Amino acid sequence: xxxxxxxxVEDLSFSYSGKKALSHVNFKIKPGECTVLLxxxxxxxxxxxxxxxxxxxxxxxxxxxxxxxxxxQTLLALAKLGVVFQQTTLDMDLSVMQNLRYHTSLHGMGCxxxxxxxxxxxxxxxxxxxxxxxxxxLNGGHRRRVxxxxxxxxxxxxLLLDEPxxxxxxxxxxxxVEYVHRLAAEEHLAVLWASHLxxxxxxxxxxxxxxxxQVKANGTVDDVLKITNTPTVKDAFYTLxxxxxx
Amino acid sequence: MKLLHYWRAMWGIIWRExxxxxxxxxxFISALVRPLVWLFVFAAGFRAALGLAITPPYETYILYEVxxxxxxxxxxQLFNGMQSSLSMVYDREMGSMRILMVCPLPRWFxxxxxxxxxxxxxxxxxxxxxxxxWFYDIQAPWQGYLWIMPAxxxxxxxxxxxxxxxxxxxxxxxxFAGVMNFVIFPMxxxxxxxxxxxxxxxxxxxxxxxxxxxxFSQAVELIRFALYGQFNSQxxxxxxxxxxxxxxxxxxxxxxxxxxxxxxxxA
Numbered sequence: 001x002x003x004x005x006x007x008x009v010e011d012l013s014f015s016y017s018g019k020k021a022l023s024h025v026n027f028k029i030k031p032g033e034c035t036v037l038l039x040x041x042x043x044x045x046x047x048x049x050x051x052x053x054x055x056x057x058x059x060x061x062x063x064x065x066x067x068x069x070x071x072x073q074t075l076l077a078l079a080k081l082g083v084v085f086q087q088t089t090l091d092m093d094l095s096v097m098q099n100l101r102y103h104t105s106l107h108g109m110g111c112x113x114x115x116x117x118x119x120x121x122x123x124x125x126x127x128x129x130x131x132x133x134x135x136x137x138l139n140g141g142h143r144r145r146v147x148x149x150x151x152x153x154x155x156x157x158x159l160l161l162d163e164p165x166x167x168x169x170x171x172x173x174x175x176x177v178e179y180v181h182r183l184a185a186e187e188h189l190a191v192l193w194a195s196h197l198x199x200x201x202x203x204x205x206x207x208x209x210x211x212x213x214q215v216k217a218n219g220t221v222d223d224v225l226k227i228t229n230t231p232t233v234k235d236a237f238y239t240l241x242x243x244x245x246x
Numbered sequence: 247m248k249l250l251h252y253w254r255a256m257w258g259i260i261w262r263e264x265x266x267x268x269x270x271x272x273x274f275i276s277a278l279v280r281p282l283v284w285l286f287v288f289a290a291g292f293r294a295a296l297g298l299a300i301t302p303p304y305e306t307y308i309l310y311e312v313x314x315x316x317x318x319x320x321x322x323q324l325f326n327g328m329q330s331s332l333s334m335v336y337d338r339e340m341g342s343m344r345i346l347m348v349c350p351l352p353r354w355f356x357x358x359x360x361x362x363x364x365x366x367x368x369x370x371x372x373x374x375x376x377x378x379x380w381f382y383d384i385q386a387p388w389q390g391y392l393w394i395m396p397a398x399x400x401x402x403x404x405x406x407x408x409x410x411x412x413x414x415x416x417x418x419x420x421x422f423a424g425v426m427n428f429v430i431f432p433m434x435x436x437x438x439x440x441x442x443x444x445x446x447x448x449x450x451x452x453x454x455x456x457x458x459x460x461x462f463s464q465a466v467e468l469i470r471f472a473l474y475g476q477f478n479s480q481x482x483x484x485x486x487x488x489x490x491x492x493x494x495x496x497x498x499x500x501x502x503x504x505x506x507x508x509x510x511x512x513a
Binding site for chain 2: 053054055074075076078079081083085089090091093094098101102103104105106107108109110
């Protein structure tokens with residue numbers, strides 16, 4: 001068990017009825033690192049997320065969260081994980097507070113602790129004043145903020161975000177990208193951010209390019225540019241995915 | 247500490263389900279309208295056509311409305327169980343099921359909590375239905391209203407577990423119409439909900455056998471006897487067994503390494 005690694009994926013493969021979706025995927029993420037998982041549609045990003053969250057079974061390879069094997073120590077591993085899924089997973093008919101209280105109860109938090117954590121996370125996102133509003137009344141950007149707040153309530157060590165900015169307007173998108181990067185740095189959180197939007201990548205980020213289920217590049221932005229001998233991430237991505245646009 | 251976590255999570259799941267039910271007024275009303283239409287219209291129409299002999303737990307001749315009341319209670323729970331499974335498929339498609347599945351608790355416990363929550367909703371519906379029926383002069387001994395509670399819990403769990411099992415097989419929401427045609431209707435009509443077993447036997451031996459071994463029949467009989475303060479051990483054992491089998495199969499269905507989730511490629 002290596003505590004300096006927050007998320008470790010080793011030799012991971014996965015197939016849907018014989019069709020390979022992931023092939024020998026390897027990478028590690030350290031605390032405080034923001035890693036962008038870049039890949040075109042169908043690259044295997046969502047499959048990878050389903051395996052990390054144990055929605056699918058890991059049959060080939062190994063996934064560890066803070067040293068806990070997701071297959072053998074599932075509950076310990078899941079306790080370390082915060083997730084923002086691609087689709088909204090909030091209950092539209094409940095208020096922000098009710099949605100968050102549901103999450104804190106699933107994580108076994110008592111009333112007092114839950115209230116405190118909800119307040120902390122919502123205040124950081126300037127959403128505390130809207131806690132009694134129904135989720136249905138919020139716009140897409142604010143719903144996403146609530147989902148990020150929810151994913152952080154139980155103080156996870158690893159935060160997974162599956163294309164969280166899809167469908168949002170530019171200001172909402174920028175503010176979420178900026179917030180998550182700040183979280184990684186200030187909270188020492190390991191972030192894995194699946195995206196196909198190149199402008200969401202910061203120069204200090206780590207980059208994993210996934211294409212047709214295989215890792216085509218893994219390193220800092222500079223590393224990837226050097227390997228591909230390209231001036232921009234967009235060019236690097238184009239080279240690695242052989243012409244398929246992001 | 248661990249126990250407290252389980253308790254809080256279970257309560258959170260039950261609370262969410264009850265709250266959603268109470269605030270969704272249309273769902274509440276439609277859940278009641280269905281059995282009430284059967285009681286006020288169907289049963290009234292068939293009152294003259296169907297003569298019923300004295301059969302336990304009844305000690306005298308009864309009106310047809312009185313006979314089908316436990317069957318309609320079963321109907322409420324059957325529809326509720328299926329509706330819960332429908333909401334599981336919906337939650338899975340919409341993604342909110344994922345939030346439940348990634349929380350650090352065993353999957354069997356989460357499914358059981360979901361089941362208890364759905365059963366709680368159906369018990370609530372049944373008591374409102376019984377209150378309305380009471381004003382319609384369908385009145386059981388007062389103890390029956392207490393005895394029926396454990397029977398409702400077990401039958402609700404059994405029918406909910408069946409719904410849960412079906413939801414692990416259903417790939418898309420659209421496929422749910424098939425459940426109506428292939429599960430709910432045959433289960434309801436091939437049971438003792440609307441007519442007693444001896445009456446079915448007069449028409450067809452095969453139908454009689456099917457109705458006798460239909461778990462829904464046993465659940466209805468369990469409710470019927472409990473409502474009149476009597477204990478039907480055969481119905482209890484059968485319903486308990488059916489619950490255990492459906493629940494075990496549902497847990498396997500939702501297990502990522504063994505169940506249907508792998509084949510479906512979705513969670």
